[in-house]
Amino acid sequence: MADDSLILGISGLFHDSAAALVRGRDVLAAASEERFTRKKADASFPTAAVKYCLKQMPRGTKLDGVVFYENPVLKMERMFSNMFSTMSHGARTYPQMLSTLHTMNTELHDQLLGIVKDPSRVHFTAHHRSHAASAFLPSPFERAAVLVVDGVGEWSTTTLWLGEGDTLTPLREIRFPNSLGLLYSAFTQYCGFRVNSGEYKLMGLAPFGRPLHVDAIYDNLIDVKPDGSFALNHKHFRYRTDLTTIAPSFASVVGGEPLSPDAPVTPHHMNLAASIQAVTTEVVHRLARTALDLTGCDTLCLAGGVALNCVSNGELVRNLPGLRDVWVQPASGDAGGALGAALELAISSPAREKRRVTLPGLRPGAPKSPEKIGRDGMRAALLGPEYSGRSLARALKSASLKYTELDEAEMQSQLARDLEDGLIIGHFNGRMEFGPRALGNRSILADPRPQEMLQRVNLKIKFREGWRPFAPMVLAEHCAEYFSAPHDSPYMLMVSYLDDRFRSDIALEDIKAQGWCNLMDLRRFPPSSELPAITHYDHSARLQTISPEGNPRIHGIMSRFHDSTGCPIILNTSFNVRGEPIVCSPGDAVRCFLNTHLDVLVLGNLHVRRSDQDKDVVATIGKVKFSAD
Amino acid sequence: VPISELDILEFVSDSVLLQPFHRRSAPKPMSYNDDTNSFFEAPSDELKQTSVTLTDLLNGEPDLLHAAIARWRDAGHAEQCIDALEAIANYLDQNGDPQASMTGIRAKRAEDFVYPVF
Numbered sequence: 234m235a236d237d238s239l240i241l242g243i244s245g246l247f248h249d250s251a252a253a254l255v256r257g258r259d260v261l262a263a264a265s266e267e268r269f270t271r272k273k274a275d276a277s278f279p280t281a282a283v284k285y286c287l288k289q290m291p292r293g294t295k296l297d298g299v300v301f302y303e304n305p306v307l308k309m310e311r312m313f314s315n316m317f318s319t320m321s322h323g324a325r326t327y328p329q330m331l332s333t334l335h336t337m338n339t340e341l342h343d344q345l346l347g348i349v350k351d352p353s354r355v356h357f358t359a360h361h362r363s364h365a366a367s368a369f370l371p372s373p374f375e376r377a378a379v380l381v382v383d384g385v386g387e388w389s390t391t392t393l394w395l396g397e398g399d400t401l402t403p404l405r406e407i408r409f410p411n412s413l414g415l416l417y418s419a420f421t422q423y424c425g426f427r428v429n430s431g432e433y434k435l436m437g438l439a440p441f442g443r444p445l446h447v448d449a450i451y452d453n454l455i456d457v458k459p460d461g462s463f464a465l466n467h468k469h470f471r472y473r474t475d476l477t478t479i480a481p482s483f484a485s486v487v488g489g490e491p492l493s494p495d496a497p498v499t500p501h502h503m504n505l506a507a508s509i510q511a512v513t514t515e516v517v518h519r520l521a522r523t524a525l526d527l528t529g530c531d532t533l534c535l536a537g538g539v540a541l542n543c544v545s546n547g548e549l550v551r552n553l554p555g556l557r558d559v560w561v562q563p564a565s566g567d568a569g570g571a572l573g574a575a576l577e578l579a580i581s582s583p584a585r586e587k588r589r590v591t592l593p594g595l596r597p598g599a600p601k602s603p604e605k606i607g608r609d610g611m612r613a614a615l616l617g618p619e620y621s622g623r624s625l626a627r628a629l630k631s632a633s634l635k636y637t638e639l640d641e642a643e644m645q646s647q648l649a650r651d652l653e654d655g656l657i658i659g660h661f662n663g664r665m666e667f668g669p670r671a672l673g674n675r676s677i678l679a680d681p682r683p684q685e686m687l688q689r690v691n692l693k694i695k696f697r698e699g700w701r702p703f704a705p706m707v708l709a710e711h712c713a714e715y716f717s718a719p720h721d722s723p724y725m726l727m728v729s730y731l732d733d734r735f736r737s738d739i740a741l742e743d744i745k746a747q748g749w750c751n752l753m754d755l756r757r758f759p760p761s762s763e764l765p766a767i768t769h770y771d772h773s774a775r776l777q778t779i780s781p782e783g784n785p786r787i788h789g790i791m792s793r794f795h796d797s798t799g800c801p802i803i804l805n806t807s808f809n810v811r812g813e814p815i816v817c818s819p820g821d822a823v824r825c826f827l828n829t830h831l832d833v834l835v836l837g838n839l840h841v842r843r844s845d846q847d848k849d850v851v852a853t854i855g856k857v858k859f860s861a862d
Numbered sequence: 863v864p865i866s867e868l869d870i871l872e873f874v875s876d877s878v879l880l881q882p883f884h885r886r887s888a889p890k891p892m893s894y895n896d897d898t899n900s901f902f903e904a905p906s907d908e909l910k911q912t913s914v915t916l917t918d919l920l921n922g923e924p925d926l927l928h929a930a931i932a933r934w935r936d937a938g939h940a941e942q943c944i945d946a947l948e949a950i951a952n953y954l955d956q957n958g959d960p961q962a963s964m965t966g967i968r969a970k971r972a973e974d975f976v977y978p979v980f
Contacts, residue, residue, distance in 0.1 A: 300913060304914065304919070305930075306919055306926055306933060309927060309930035313934060313943070317943055328960045331950065331953070331959075332959050332960055332961035334927060335958065337927075339925075341926070342926055345916065352916040353915050355915060356913040356916070358911075358912065358913040359908050359909050361909060362912070389906075392905065407901060408903060458898075458899060458900050459899075460899070462902040463901055577912060577913070581913075
C-alpha cells in the first residue's frame with residue numbers, strides 16, 4: 234500500500250451521492266449512498282457511505298483531508314446567472330433552486346466540517362476536473378487524452394484534457410446550457426423514461442428502431458462542428474426554466490407525442506431512440522478524435538454520464554482512427570467524481586509532499602504503486618462493503634431459510650450445475666461493486682441459452698420491461714470466439730457484436746415487414762439461436778470479460794460451466810428488482826430472494842435453494858409491488 | 863402561481879425585473895447554428911485549479927452563499943442583481959429550505975423529477 238495522503242472524496246446533493254477513500258493512488262473503498270439508504274440515485278449527503286469509508290481507514294491513521302467533487306460557489310453563480318437570464322419564465326424552478334442553494338450553503342458546509350473540523354483541510358475541486366481525474370488517474374496509462382461528457386457540472390458540460398503522470402491539463406470546454414447529456418436526457422423523457430436514470434433504457438431501445446430522425450435532430454436541435462463541439466437550439470428545451478427538459482415545440486421537431494412512463498413503446502419512439510443514439514455516437518466520435526489530435530495521444534480515458542453509453546464507447550474502439558487503447562471509469566456518473574477528486578488531492582496534497590521528505594527510506598518523488606487487479610488501479614471496482622460469514626448466516630437464519638455451507642471449489646461446481654439445470658441464481662459474494670453495474674458480486678446469474686430465459690428473468694425476477702436485453706459475462710480467454718472486435722471489457726462498458734456464426738437468420742427488418750410492431754411479440758424471433766437471452770436485435774451485446782484475477786469466484790463458476798456445456802458465456806444482471814438499488818447487505822439479498830422467483834440464493838459460501846424451503850417461508854412472492862424506475 | 867413562488871418573484875423582480883441587466887449579468891450562450899468553425903471555449907481558470915480549500919472559498923464571507931454573492935459583486939454585475947441575491951440569502955436565513963414546506967402534488971413532482979440543472 235502506498236504511503237501517501239489519506240483522503241476522503243464526496244459527491245452528492247445533485248444525484249448519485251457517494252464517498253471514496255484513497256491513500257495516494259491506492260483506492261481503499263468507495264460506495265454510493267443509494268445502496269445503504271435503499272433509495273435509488275439518492276442525492277442526499279452520503280452520510281452512510283462516508284461512515285462505511287471511514288471504517289476502512291487503516292488502523293492508527295487519520296484523514297489528511299476531505300474533498301467535495303465540485304465547487305459550490307461556482308455552481309451558485311451558474312444558478313444566479315440562469316435565474317437572471319431567464320427571468321421571469323423560470324419561476325417554476327425557484328423553489329428547487331432555493332432549496333439547492335440552502336442545502337449547499339448549510340448542510341454541505343456543516344457536514345464537511347463535521348468530518349475534519351479544520352476548514353483548511355476541507356477542499357473543493359471542479360466537477361469536470363473530478364471526472365477527468367477519475368478517468369485518468371486509475372487508468373493503466375501514463376499519458377492519455379481524457380474526454381468528459383455529462384449533463385452539467387458547475388458550468389462545464391464537455392471537457393477535453395491531457396493526462397500526463399500525476400497532472401491533468403484542461404484543453405477545451407463547452408459550457409452550460411449546451412449539453413450533450415441534457416440533449417440525450419430530453420429524448421429519455423420524451424420516450425417515457427426518467428431523466429437521470431432511464432438513459433440506459435433509451436440506449437437499450439435504440440436497436441429496435443431505425444435512425445430516421447437524425448437529420449431532423451441536426452437541422453433543428455443541435456449544431457455540431459467538425460471538431461465535435463456543439464450548441465443546442467434552446468428554443469426547443471426547457472431545462473433552464475422549468476421542471477422538464479423539453480419545450481412543447483420539441484414534439485414538432487421529432488414528431489409524435491411524448492410517452493408517459495410505462496406506456497407501450499411505439500415504433501416511432503424506437504426510431505427516436507435509434508436516432509439520438511446515432512447522433513450521440515457521432516458527436517462523441519468527433520470529440521474523441523479532437524482529443525487525440527490535440528494531445529497527440531493514442532490512448533483515451535472517458536468519464537461523465539455519457540461515458541456510460543457503451544454503444545458509443547464500443548464504436549470508438551472499432552472505428553476511431555489512431556486510437557490504440559481506451560479506458561472508461563466504471564463509475565462514470567457523479568458517484569465517480571468522489572473518487573477522482575480524492576485521488577487528485579491525495580496525489581497533489583501538501584501532506585504527501587511533506588511526508589516524502591521526512592519519512593526515512595522513501596525516495597522523494599517515487600510513490601509506491603497501488604495494489605493492482607487486472608491492468609488498472611480500480612481493484613476490479615470491488616470497493617464496497619463485504620460481510621463476515623457470521624453476518625451472512627444470521628441473515629438466512631433470521632428469515633428461517635435452510636442453507637448448505639460449501640467450500641469454494643464445491644460452491645463453484647454447484648453453481649455451474651445450477652446454471653446448467655436452468656436455475657436462476659442471486660449471487661452475493663465479497664465486496665460490493667462501485668458504479669452502476671453489477672459485475673458478479675451482487676449479480677443475478679443464469680444460463681443464456683434457453684429461449685425463455687430472457688422473459689423469465691425480466692418478468693419473474695426483475696419485474697421490468699420484457700424487451701430489455703441482458704448482458705453477457707464471457708471468459709476473457711474465449712471472447713474472440715464469440716464476439717467481433719473483442720476488447721478487454723471488465724466493467725461492462727463496451728458494446729461488441731456477436732460473431733456471424735451465432736446469429737439467427739431472422740433479420741429485424743424482415744420481421745417488421747411482416748407487420749410486427751410489438752416489443753414483446755418480437756421475442757418469438759430471437760436474434761441468436763444459441764444465446765438468445767444476451768443478444769440484442771442488432772446482435773450487439775454489452776460485454777463483460779471475466780478474468781481469474783478480476784473475479785476468481787465467477788471465473789471458476791464459468792470455467793466449470795464451460796467444461797460441462799461448451800458455453801463460456803453466462804447471463805449477468807444486477808441483483809435487485811425494478812425501482813430498487815442493487816442489493817448491498819445480506820438482508821437486502823434475502824428480501825430480494827423472498828420477493829422474486831429466484832431459484833437459488835448464494836451468500837458467500839452459503840447456498841440456498843428455493844425448492845428446499847418450507848412453503849410458508851417463500852410464500853411472499855408477488856405480494857410486494859415494485860415501482861417504475 | 864403558488865404563494866411561495868409569488869414571494870420569491872416579488873422580492874427578485876422588485877429589484878431587477880425591469881432593469882436592463884441581462885447583458886452584464888449572464889454569459890451569452892453560444893449561438894446556435896452560427897458560421898464559426900468551433901463552439902469550443904478555452905478552459906476556465908477554475909478547471910485549471912486542482913482544488914481550493916473551504917477557507918479560500920469563503921474568502922472571509924460568513925458562508926458559501928455570501929461568498930458567491932461577493933464574487934458576483936466583484937465581477938461587476940448590476941447592483942440590482944446583488945440586492946436580489948442578498949434578498950434571497952435573507953429569505954433562506956429566515957425561512958429555511960422552501961422545499962421542506964411543499965405539500966401535495968408539488969412535493970411529489972419535485973421528488974419525482976430530478977431537475978437536471980440544479
